[in-house]
Amino acid sequence: MTMVQPQSVGIVTPRRAVFDEPLRLKSGGVLPSYELVYETYGELNADRSNAVLVCHALSGSHHVAGTYADDPGNVGWWDNLVGPGKPLDTRRFFVIGVNNLGGCFGSTGPASINPATGRRWGADFPFITVEDWVATQARLADHLGIERFAAVVGGSLGGMQAISWAMQFPERVANVAAIASAPKLTAQNIAFNEVARQAILTDPDFHGGHFYEHGTVPARGLRLARMIGHITYLSDDSLDRKFGRSLRHGRAIYSYDVEFEIESYLRYQGDKFSKVFDANTYLLTTKALDYFDPAFEHGGDLTAALARTTADFLVVSFSTDWRFAPERSREIVYALLHNGRNVSYAEIESSAGHDAFLLADAHYHAVLRSYFERMRP
Amino acid sequence: MSPTYRYDFDVIAGWIAPGERVLDLGCGDGSLLRHLMEVRDVRGWGVENDPANIVACIDNGINVIQVDLEKGLADFQDGFFDHVIMSLSLQTIHNTLGILDEMLRVGHEAVVSFPNFGYRKHRESIAAGRMPVSESLPHQWFDTPNVRFFTIADFDVLCAQSGITVLDRLAFEDGRRVDDDPNLNASMAVYRLVRARQTA
Numbered sequence: 001m002t003m004v005q006p007q008s009v010g011i012v013t014p015r016r017a018v019f020d021e022p023l024r025l026k027s028g029g030v031l032p033s034y035e036l037v038y039e040t041y042g043e044l045n046a047d048r049s050n051a052v053l054v055c056h057a058l059s060g061s062h063h064v065a066g067t068y069a070d071d072p073g074n075v076g077w078w079d080n081l082v083g084p085g086k087p088l089d090t091r092r093f094f095v096i097g098v099n100n101l102g103g104c105f106g107s108t109g110p111a112s113i114n115p116a117t118g119r120r121w122g123a124d125f126p127f128i129t130v131e132d133w134v135a136t137q138a139r140l141a142d143h144l145g146i147e148r149f150a151a152v153v154g155g156s157l158g159g160m161q162a163i164s165w166a167m168q169f170p171e172r173v174a175n176v177a178a179i180a181s182a183p184k185l186t187a188q189n190i191a192f193n194e195v196a197r198q199a200i201l202t203d204p205d206f207h208g209g210h211f212y213e214h215g216t217v218p219a220r221g222l223r224l225a226r227m228i229g230h231i232t233y234l235s236d237d238s239l240d241r242k243f244g245r246s247l248r249h250g251r252a253i254y255s256y257d258v259e260f261e262i263e264s265y266l267r268y269q270g271d272k273f274s275k276v277f278d279a280n281t282y283l284l285t286t287k288a289l290d291y292f293d294p295a296f297e298h299g300g301d302l303t304a305a306l307a308r309t310t311a312d313f314l315v316v317s318f319s320t321d322w323r324f325a326p327e328r329s330r331e332i333v334y335a336l337l338h339n340g341r342n343v344s345y346a347e348i349e350s351s352a353g354h355d356a357f358l359l360a361d362a363h364y365h366a367v368l369r370s371y372f373e374r375m376r377p
Numbered sequence: 378m379s380p381t382y383r384y385d386f387d388v389i390a391g392w393i394a395p396g397e398r399v400l401d402l403g404c405g406d407g408s409l410l411r412h413l414m415e416v417r418d419v420r421g422w423g424v425e426n427d428p429a430n431i432v433a434c435i436d437n438g439i440n441v442i443q444v445d446l447e448k449g450l451a452d453f454q455d456g457f458f459d460h461v462i463m464s465l466s467l468q469t470i471h472n473t474l475g476i477l478d479e480m481l482r483v484g485h486e487a488v489v490s491f492p493n494f495g496y497r498k499h500r501e502s503i504a505a506g507r508m509p510v511s512e513s514l515p516h517q518w519f520d521t522p523n524v525r526f527f528t529i530a531d532f533d534v535l536c537a538q539s540g541i542t543v544l545d546r547l548a549f550e551d552g553r554r555v556d557d558d559p560n561l562n563a564s565m566a567v568y569r570l571v572r573a574r575q576t577a
Binding site for chain 1: 398420422428431432434435436438439440441442443452453454457
């Protein structure tokens with residue numbers, strides 16, 4: 001089976017940028033140096049005005065589109081959006097995906113060596129915030145000679161980065177597309193993250209975050225964390241349609257082994273994730289989600305927080321997304337509107353829950369296609 | 378929205394000052410806002426709930442916000458807009474008074490246009506025993522998006538009863554101004570409305 005679709009960017013190769021200028025983090029920590037792994041698709045135009053940054057969410061990476069020569073089954077996480085002739089058309093735009101700092105797909109993170117000790121950072125890796133990610137992405141833009149992005153785009157946590165871009169570097173971003181995102185997490189949302197973190201933190205193989213030195217992986221914790229997350233990314237309806245009460249054996253066998261198909265699915269997703277993802281990155285990233293709240297410094301007034309922005313915005317939400325509900329997107333929309341910003345908002349009918357932002361729903365993609373086509377980089 | 382109603386656009390543009398903030402409820406593909414941006418340099422936002430129109434607005438370079446107007450405009454601040462427009466959509470909303478109140482809450486003035494059910498041809502049709510189908514009421518009774526059927530006279534009464542002052546009213550018969558007995562002779566009317574001043 002060929003993995004390269006007709007409109008695929010094809011085979012891609014990640015690149016690496018090294019930054020030796022110390023990075024002061026919002027948490028107070030300082031990283032003396034760090035590396036970011038990134039991929040690009042399409043060509044940067046002569047006046048360097050057609051660059052689009054795609055920010056990833058909790059489990060994403062720099063591998064946004066295409067495949068690898070040595071791993072043709074590894075298709076980028078937003079390949080249905082990014083490619084020649086696709087809504088984010090790489091014949092017009094120069095698209096960049098970057099693995100966030102603290103990540104586990106090649107950029108400097110908890111599994112990297114701490115130059116001060118010669119050992120892996122583990123739990124000593126500093127806390128990273130959305131604002132820190134944006135700061136590092138801006139340095140990557142400098143490295144690539146990009147003064148101003150035609151657009152910064154992201155879903156979920158990626159949308160938070162896109163919003164933060166517009167606040168931190170208003171002069172460097174013309175358009176922001178914040179999809180299935182939120183201006184801050186609700187208590188319920190933080191609660192889900194906390195349960196996931198506790199699953200990892202209490203795994204005996206976690207060793208206070210220094211499991212690398214013990215030759216262990218807190219796979220049970222990660223697996224549980226991912227299982228909980230997965231439930232919240234899907235809707236009641238979509239789970240019911242996909243699995244219902246289907247029984248593997250056609251009847252109850254009175255066992256704690258897999259009986260219901262939903263159990264099988266969750267275990268499979270949890271196992272898969274625990275083999276590729278780093279537990280410390282999971283902890284750091286969920287905390288970054290929890291901390292994001294740009295209105296906090298403005299007495300909770302999101303309109304005041306977004307006053308600095310100048311970009312045009314597209315905000316998109318999905319009807320059955322209860323993790324990043326349409327109400328949260330509307331808060332962003334009205335805060336922008338009441339600053340007089342250009343903002344459009346589409347609420348997509350979908351049964352797929354939060355994960356809908358990764359799917360190729362025809363109307364959703366039509367909205368994005370129109371938004372990108374309208375840009376004249 | 379049918380391009381037949383361009384005269385509606387011109388009347389509305391005449392009531393709007395350059396650079397105003399304008400909200401267009403039921404903005405369709407954004408044609409009116411596009412027109413107002415071109416002739417009045419307004420800062421415009423449209424409200425729509427139809428997915429195809431959302432895409433059409435984005436294609437037209439118009440800010441569009443997906444809202445179900447039946448649920449009101451609760452997220453919009455008081456008095457943010459200079460004008461809130463509802464062009465040929467009021468008759469498609471169940472909560473007529475609710476949306477008028479909301480328009481006059483979020484905007485200083487409201488502009489409303491609607492087909493006149495009392496138009497002579499509509500009366501003739503009813504008298505002949507059939508629901509009217511005309512240029513201003515183009516749908517059959519079974520597929521019309523309209524849910525409220527009212528006349529210019531009806532609307533005047535509603536405004537008077539609801540503390541809404543009519544600043545201007547222009548009536549038309551298929552594009553031509555009608556000054557003589559508009560409730561009978563006009564197929565469509567455009568109103569400029571403001572909240573009546575509270576008396577002490």
